[in-house]
Amino acid sequence: MRYVSMGRVPPKRHTQFRENGTLLVEEVMGYEGFSGNESILYHLTSPCDVAEVGEFTPIEHQEWVPDAHVHRLTDTAPLPPGGDPVFGRQVLMWNGDVEMGIAKPTEELDAFYRNGEGDEVLFVHEGSGEIETIFGTLPFGTHDYVVIPRGTTYRVRLGAGPHTWLTFTTPGEIETPNRYRNRYGQLLEHAPFSQRDFHPPASLEPHRERGEFELIVRVRGGYQRFTLDYHPLDVVGWDGYVYPYTFNIHDFEPKSGRLHQPPPAHQTFQGPNFVICSFCPRNLDWDPLAVPLPYHHSNLQSEEVIYYVDGQFGSRRGVDVGAITLHPSGLPHGPQPGLVEKALGSTRTEELAVMCDTFRPLRLTTLARDLDDPSYATSWHTPVEAAVT
Ligand SMILES: [Fe+2]
Numbered sequence: 036m037r038y039v040s041m042g043r044v045p046p047k048r049h050t051q052f053r054e055n056g057t058l059l060v061e062e063v064m065g066y067e068g069f070s071g072n073e074s075i076l077y078h079l080t081s082p083c084d085v086a087e088v089g090e091f092t093p094i095e096h097q098e099w100v101p102d103a104h105v106h107r108l109t110d111t112a113p114l115p116p117g118g119d120p121v122f123g124r125q126v127l128m129w130n131g132d133v134e135m136g137i138a139k140p141t142e143e144l145d146a147f148y149r150n151g152e153g154d155e156v157l158f159v160h161e162g163s164g165e166i167e168t169i170f171g172t173l174p175f176g177t178h179d180y181v182v183i184p185r186g187t188t189y190r191v192r193l194g195a196g197p198h199t200w201l202t203f204t205t206p207g208e209i210e211t212p213n214r215y216r217n218r219y220g221q222l223l224e225h226a227p228f229s230q231r232d233f234h235p236p237a238s239l240e241p242h243r244e245r246g247e248f249e250l251i252v253r254v255r256g257g258y259q260r261f262t263l264d265y266h267p268l269d270v271v272g273w274d275g276y277v278y279p280y281t282f283n284i285h286d287f288e289p290k291s292g293r294l295h296q297p298p299p300a301h302q303t304f305q306g307p308n309f310v311i312c313s314f315c316p317r318n319l320d321w322d323p324l325a326v327p328l329p330y331h332h333s334n335l336q337s338e339e340v341i342y343y344v345d346g347q348f349g350s351r352r353g354v355d356v357g358a359i360t361l362h363p364s365g366l367p368h369g370p371q372p373g374l375v376e377k378a379l380g381s382t383r384t385e386e387l388a389v390m391c392d393t394f395r396p397l398r399l400t401t402l403a404r405d406l407d408d409p410s411y412a413t414s415w416h417t418p419v420e421a422a423v424t
Contacts, residue, residue, distance in 0.1 A: 104363065
């Protein structure tokens with residue numbers, strides 16, 4: 036991320052900084068102890084100040100352990116809208132590195148929320164709005180990735196709906212891939228995006244209201260509630276490299292080659308033991324003998340999850356917008372029968388999809404069971420009679 040400064044900050048860090056004679060509270064928010072990226076924020080009130088300690092509610096995933104290890108198709112389209120931007124997130128699969136879910140919020144949450152121990156990504160399939168944060172107000176729209184670093188207190192204001200988000204949270208860091216950055220951290224010329232494509236909050240206005248405000252912090256596998264007697268978005272200014280931002284998937288510059296480019300060509304973010312990739316509309320492979328679809332592959336150490344956003348995905352039949360395929364490790368996968376022949380000579384794809392590949396196995400929730408299409412497992416099968424006629 037690039038350096039950003041918003042609002043008022045003093046010329047030197049760790050020096051007296053006042054507003055109307057009152058000393059402001061300086062907070063350093065950083066990763067990896069004091070060795071990672073950080074921002075410095077100036078609050079009207081100490082961020083430690085809580086008037087009352089409320090309940091702690093554990094997060095319990097309802098696990099589904101299937102009795103067969105197969106490729107899976109999960110259709111989220113029929114899932115009814117409902118809930119708010121935090122508790123309306125419904126987890127479909129998770130492991131120790133990442134949790135993936137779907138949210139279709141229809142109402143706002145009055146309380147403020149902070150993920151105390153995880154970075155979050157919201158991929159906005161449908162909808163728009165604003166996220167009010169301690170770093171300022173971040174507008175978001177359709178097909179934005181919204182990246183919210185841990186420690187960010189925020190509240191979502193929903194704009195025009197309907198709203199459908201693919202949600203991720205990780206105990207690790209969401210970053211651009213190392214190989215896209217030079218040794219100073221700047222994005223390289225061959226990266227599929229530049230610093231200009233990442234949008235920090237648009238405006239910062241400190242809130243000075245007093246009253247009763249609820250804050251919900253996700254920590255230690257649950258939600259801890261607090262009551263504050265001041266508005267938590269009380270930051271007068273901040274600067275640094277840690278802040279929420281948006282990146283629109285259509286600002287990803289897709290790569291094609293003379294022959295097929297593998298998924299790392301589409302990588303957008305990295306986390307610990309997982310990646311997030313963007314499959315965007317693009318011209319296809321131009322060699323006259325090119326096969327413009329993925330070859331069959333056994334990713335021996337990866338689980339591949341693809342969420343279909345728009346367009347027709349070339350290598351899948353019967354997979355509609357809002358569907359998720361899970362191709363787990365231990366099994367090969369590839370285009371479904373007949374699709375390779377059909378794709379030969381194609382010069383362009385309009386597919387739009389978000390992929391998350393994890394190195395470690397994913398566990399499934401009962402929601403994944405409820406949305407599971409068991410016929411997907413045998414959708415590569417060509418009966419012998421059909422094959423010979
Ligand atoms: Fe794959």
